[in-house]
Amino acid sequence: MRQFHEQLQDLFQNVVQMGTLTESMVRGAVSALVARDEGLCADVFEKEKAVNRLQVEVDDKAVKLTALQQPVAQDVRFLFMASRIGGELERIADQAINICQNAHHVIEAPPLPPLLDLPQMADAAQKMVRDSLAAMIQRDVVLAALVLEDEKRVDAFRNQIFSTLLDWMKRDPAAIEQALSLILIARNLERVGDHATNVAEEVIYWIQGRDVRHSKGVPVAEQERETA
Amino acid sequence: MAADHDLRALIARRKAADVIFGALGALSIAIGLLTLGALLFDLIRTGWPRLSWEFFTSFPSRRAGQAGILSAWVGSTLIMIVTMCTALPLGVAAGIYLEEYAPKNWFTAIIEVNIANLAGVPSIIWGLMALGLFVHSTLDLGTSIRTAGLTLGLLVLPIVIISTREAIRSIPQSIREASYACGATQWQTTWHHVIPYAMGGILTGSIIGLSRAIGETAPLITIGALSYIAYLPEGMSETPPFLTWRFWKFQWLGSGYTALPIQMFNWISRPDRRFHENAAAAGVILILMTLSMNAIAIFLRYRLRKRVQW
Amino acid sequence: MMKVSNWPKPARNRAENGAVPAALTSAGEDEMATEPPVKAEAKHLSFSYGSFRALKDINIRILQNRVTALIGPSGCGKSTFLRCFNRMHDLYPNSSYEGQITLYPQNINIIGPKVDPIEVRMRVGMVFQKPNPFPKSIYENVAYGLRLRGVRNRKLLDQKVEEALKSAAIWDEAKDRLHQSASKLSGGQQQRLCIARALATDPEILAFDEPTSALDPMATSRIEELVSALRERVTIIIVTHNMQQAARVSDFTAFMYLGELIEFGVTDKMFTNPSNKLTEEYITGRFG
Numbered sequence: 001m002r003q004f005h006e007q008l009q010d011l012f013q014n015v016v017q018m019g020t021l022t023e024s025m026v027r028g029a030v031s032a033l034v035a036r037d038e039g040l041c042a043d044v045f046e047k048e049k050a051v052n053r054l055q056v057e058v059d060d061k062a063v064k065l066t067a068l069q070q071p072v073a074q075d076v077r078f079l080f081m082a083s084r085i086g087g088e089l090e091r092i093a094d095q096a097i098n099i100c101q102n103a104h105h106v107i108e109a110p111p112l113p114p115l116l117d118l119p120q121m122a123d124a125a126q127k128m129v130r131d132s133l134a135a136m137i138q139r140d141v142v143l144a145a146l147v148l149e150d151e152k153r154v155d156a157f158r159n160q161i162f163s164t165l166l167d168w169m170k171r172d173p174a175a176i177e178q179a180l181s182l183i184l185i186a187r188n189l190e191r192v193g194d195h196a197t198n199v200a201e202e203v204i205y206w207i208q209g210r211d212v213r214h215s216k217g218v219p220v221a222e223q224e225r226e227t228a
Numbered sequence: 229m230a231a232d233h234d235l236r237a238l239i240a241r242r243k244a245a246d247v248i249f250g251a252l253g254a255l256s257i258a259i260g261l262l263t264l265g266a267l268l269f270d271l272i273r274t275g276w277p278r279l280s281w282e283f284f285t286s287f288p289s290r291r292a293g294q295a296g297i298l299s300a301w302v303g304s305t306l307i308m309i310v311t312m313c314t315a316l317p318l319g320v321a322a323g324i325y326l327e328e329y330a331p332k333n334w335f336t337a338i339i340e341v342n343i344a345n346l347a348g349v350p351s352i353i354w355g356l357m358a359l360g361l362f363v364h365s366t367l368d369l370g371t372s373i374r375t376a377g378l379t380l381g382l383l384v385l386p387i388v389i390i391s392t393r394e395a396i397r398s399i400p401q402s403i404r405e406a407s408y409a410c411g412a413t414q415w416q417t418t419w420h421h422v423i424p425y426a427m428g429g430i431l432t433g434s435i436i437g438l439s440r441a442i443g444e445t446a447p448l449i450t451i452g453a454l455s456y457i458a459y460l461p462e463g464m465s466e467t468p469p470f471l472t473w474r475f476w477k478f479q480w481l482g483s484g485y486t487a488l489p490i491q492m493f494n495w496i497s498r499p500d501r502r503f504h505e506n507a508a509a510a511g512v513i514l515i516l517m518t519l520s521m522n523a524i525a526i527f528l529r530y531r532l533r534k535r536v537q538w
Numbered sequence: 539m540m541k542v543s544n545w546p547k548p549a550r551n552r553a554e555n556g557a558v559p560a561a562l563t564s565a566g567e568d569e570m571a572t573e574p575p576v577k578a579e580a581k582h583l584s585f586s587y588g589s590f591r592a593l594k595d596i597n598i599r600i601l602q603n604r605v606t607a608l609i610g611p612s613g614c615g616k617s618t619f620l621r622c623f624n625r626m627h628d629l630y631p632n633s634s635y636e637g638q639i640t641l642y643p644q645n646i647n648i649i650g651p652k653v654d655p656i657e658v659r660m661r662v663g664m665v666f667q668k669p670n671p672f673p674k675s676i677y678e679n680v681a682y683g684l685r686l687r688g689v690r691n692r693k694l695l696d697q698k699v700e701e702a703l704k705s706a707a708i709w710d711e712a713k714d715r716l717h718q719s720a721s722k723l724s725g726g727q728q729q730r731l732c733i734a735r736a737l738a739t740d741p742e743i744l745a746f747d748e749p750t751s752a753l754d755p756m757a758t759s760r761i762e763e764l765v766s767a768l769r770e771r772v773t774i775i776i777v778t779h780n781m782q783q784a785a786r787v788s789d790f791t792a793f794m795y796l797g798e799l800i801e802f803g804v805t806d807k808m809f810t811n812p813s814n815k816l817t818e819e820y821i822t823g824r825f826g
Contacts, residue, residue, distance in 0.1 A: 077811070411683060412682075
């Protein structure tokens with residue numbers, strides 16, 4: 001039994017590791033965009049391999065522990081949570097890669113006046129990621145629930161950025177290429193927020209045993225991978 | 229390497245001890261069997277010439293050549309019947325009561341200790357008790373087969389009780405629980421399960437007790453067995469099958485009697501060597517009777533084991 | 539003794555300002571479908587051997603035609619509780635009951651002093667941990683309970699014996715050797731025979747006291763299937779020290795510890811999200 005509990009802790013550490021890497025990938029991508037420095041993206045691309053490897057490892061361990069130990073209650077909820085959060089973190093990492101790819105077009109073109117509210121949106125999205133992971137580590141359901149409420153802010157940012165860019169494209173057709181990249185980046189950040197929400201929902205499921213996905217007020221989490 | 233060698237030496241010593249112990253055990257058995265064998269051999273050799281149908285069907289006589297054991301073995305057999313009818317029902321019932329029904333307190337503990345003691349009381353004491361209780365008391369049962377049977381029955385009673393209790397104890401509690409769980413009362417459980425399954429042990433113990441009784445001489449002498457009886461009790465005939473219909477009137481219970489061990493004792497005390505031969509022959513018959521009782525016990529146990537399989 | 543759980547306690551249930559965020563408010567409990575009627579109910583049941591109090595104030599409802607499992611560490615009182623249902627404790631001195639166990643719909647108090655234990659045992663059958671068939675033939679084993687109830691008609695006995703052996707899923711193996719000794723059967727077969735014996739008299743409740751702990755995995759799995767299938771005929775209470783068995787077989791589970799009932803609920807919920815922390819610790823193996 002002791003060995004089983006140690007294995008659970010070990011799996012938990014893997015997920016925490018994934019979270020740390022993913023957080024830093026998002027931070028790196030946003031910094032590259034704001035500082036207009038593509039060099040910062042190299043690190044982001046590097047870390048993707050580690051994140052993918054960890055996801056496979058987490059899923060493998062979760063399946064083995066379920067088969068061999070017949071876990072119940074919190075333990076079985078943990079194993080499902082770990083596997084699903086691993087998936088969400090991997091997708092956040094993908095979004096960070098996409099941000100880097102889209103940033104390339106933005107950085108090449110002359111800077112825009114003004115740079116919109118993108119930095120604030122990025123901050124909001126990063127906070128959601130940070131908070132949802134902190135909620136998992138500290139087993140703080142209230143923090144997780146607050147992340148669910150933060151999602152509205154990020155969505156509001158996206159809508160506002162979309163309409164600003166739409167106006168701009170209508171007024172200045174030459175700026176369409178750059179504007180499209182910025183729209184895509186806003187979409188990426190909004191997806192990051194969605195996935196962070198899912199992480200928070202999983203944390204609530206693990207600690208309280210309540211499945212709060214798809215329930216009142218919380219938007220349905222989209223499942224498709226976003227392509228650049 | 230040195231450790232291996234030590235280990236082997238140790239094992240060799242232990243095996244040697246095994247062999248020595250086995251040899252000692254075999255030696256003990258050999259001594260016992262040889263002694264017994266020698267006795268039996270001597271007995272049979274001395275008595276063999278006298279074993280004949282006439283010996284079996286004649287009364288004792290002053291002439292050694294014509295003396296027989298008819299009254300003796302008939303007496304022994306009739307006494308055994310009475311003993312059995314006394315000891316078995318009383319002993320089995322007492323054993324069942326003590327094991328199944330009696331509460332376990334200090335009183336029953338005292339009873340249990342005393343029963344074990346009674347089993348070891350010298351048989352002549354039983355004789356004295358019977359003299360006072362049956363013969364000379366108001367019961368006035370007299371010097372009869374009835375008295376002899378009752379006396380020996382009481383003597384054998386503790387053995388029957390103890391073997392009944394042991395047999396009952398060997399029945400696992402789970403069987404009783406299963407019976408109760410089906411909805412049986414205590415008596416139904418006892419009657420349908422406890423007694424049938426214990427019967428093997430009960431019978432074996434009882435027959436061991438009876439085998440002892442058949443050889444008891446001291447109590448019978450004390451209560452007045454005669455050693456020269458030239459008649460058979462009322463209802464018996466002198467020719468095979470030795471019974472008449474009057475047997476069932478049970479008047480033979482009140483009759484005088486002798487028994488094989490007593491007859492043997494009487495003959496062996498005479499100086500004439502030929503009476504010693506008679507005694508030896510009677511001894512052979514006595515042993516045969518004992519052996520056949522044991523054989524019946526073994527047979528019954530075998531049959532019961534087939535029906536009641538654990 | 540009790541090992542400390544490896545997960546630290548959850549940090550908090552409310553935000554700093556005391557409010558409970560919307561997502562954490564109750565989203566509606568799992569609705570119970572129309573509940574089956576109550577078959578037996580224990581109210582303030584306590585039991586003592588001499589001065590030792592083995593059961594303390596147990597209150598529980600056993601629902602009809604459902605399997606209720608009792609789990610808990612050794613010595614928690616689950617077997618003691620089970621044996622109250624068929625008054626097995628009456629066979630041993632120094633036992634005393636308090637409270638009541640009501641059997642419905644007759645409204646009899648199973649442990650009432652005026653109630654005859656023999657009558658109780660005719661309504662509540664029991665299968666024991668170690669298979670204990672009588673050393674008689676298979677037929678006589680199953681017929682025993684019927685004979686006790688006065689059934690003499692040979693044809694009726696034959697019919698009921700066959701029904702019982704079929705219900706216990708052992709008819710095919712037994713039909714050609716009905717009059718052979720039951721001791722020749724294997725352990726698993728003997729246990730199914732004991733189940734047939736208990737079923738022959740149509741009990742209202744069937745109590746199983748760790749029925750598979752002496753059996754191999756194949757035999758265990760057959761008995762579990764049987765227990766599951768029997769719920770349509772009879773109400774079942776099963777004591778087991780194997781939690782996975784309780785999870786597989788039962789509709790409701792009761793967790794007991796040190797003579798008390800700690801938690802009782804639908805099995806699905808007990809094993810995915812128990813309400814009581816002690817229950818959680820026991821079923822995840824953090825103590826016991």
